[in-house]
Amino acid sequence: MSLGGHEATGPRSAQSEAEIRRDLAAAYRVIAMKGMDDxxxxxxxxRLPDGPSGQKRFLLNPFGMSFDEVTAGNLVTVDESGAILDDPHGYGVNAAGFTIHSAVHMARHDAACVLHTHTVAGVAVSSVKEGLLSLNQWSAQFHGAIAYHDYEGIALDLEERERIIADLGALNVLMLRNHGTLVCGRSVAEAVKLALNLERSCKAQVAALSMGLTPDPLPDDIAAHTAGQYARAYDKTEASDSDPEWDAILRQVDRASPGYKN
Ligand SMILES: [Zn+2]
Structure with a gap:
């Protein structure tokens, strides 16, 4: 893998724009369904395939819309500076909010999708010096795979982008201290699955540490072994043309938040 640096190969890297739009709209919907939006x-x-002249193209949510209103057709296409290339409904984007995403996409060509959240559990774990502990199977998958970036204020300035990229390095999960989390995926599906597992890990840590009993983190070698097992599973999925877990998520979105494909 993995979770620390991966190659953009396999069927997922050859997705069409229509497939990427569908998956990204579903990603917004599922993050909303799980209460992980802000x-x-x-x-x-x-990331979309480059334009005819090699232009970099990315999809972003229309500004001002809630996540459960995002559809494949209302996503806005921007370049690496956040300038709009295609916005059929005229919604615009939050270009300032895109700056971190753009920096990660441009520095990390394997990052097809960048997913940033502020969830209560994610912010809570980002607010303690120890960060995420390997307390359970969910969190063991992130063992040795999380980078940390210290809070500097709302991340709008260009110099901080460079520090964020340097802190992320070749890893795929960034704990933005006192702020939230950011994950990179080789596909939208992979980013969503990582984000959901990270959220479960953070919630479980908050729960475990609130009992007043003695936390029992996994030994490093067991946690590392588990992380390797997860990484190989993610690699296998990204290299194949079948992802039953993502298909199940798409069906859930279809039932609970229909219309996302429009
Ligand atoms: Zn944020």
Whole structure:
């Protein structure tokens, strides 16, 4: 893998724009369904195939829309600076909010999707010096795979982007201290699955540490072994043309939040 640096190969890297739009709209819907959105803020971005002249293109949510209103057809296409290339409904984007995403996409060509959230559990874990502990199977998958970036204020300035990229390095999960989390995926599906597992890990840590009993983190070698097992499973999925877990998520979105494909 993995979770620390991966190659953009396999069928997923050859997805069509229509497939990427469908998956990204589903990603916004599932993040909303799980209560992991934060009003109209935070973003999930996806890289599109380059334009005819090699132009970099990315999809972003229309500004001002809640995540459960995002559809495949209302996603806005922007370049690496956040300038709009295609916006059929004229919604615009939060270009300032895209700056971190753009920096990650441009520095990390394997990052097809960048997913940033502010969830209560994610912010809570980002607010303690120890960060995420390997307390259970969910969190063991992130063992040795999480980078940390210290809070500097709302991340709008260009110099901080460079520090974020340097802190992320070749890893795929960034704990933004006192702020939230950011994950990179080789596909939208992979980013969503990582984000959901990270959220479960953070919730479980908050629960475990609130009991007043003695936390029992996994030994490093067991946690590392588990992380390797997860990484190989993610690699296998990304290299194949079948992802039953993502298909199940799409069906859930279809039932609970229909219309996302429009
Ligand atoms: Zn944020």
């Amino acid at each position: 009003g109209i803020y935070t973003h999930i971005s996806a």
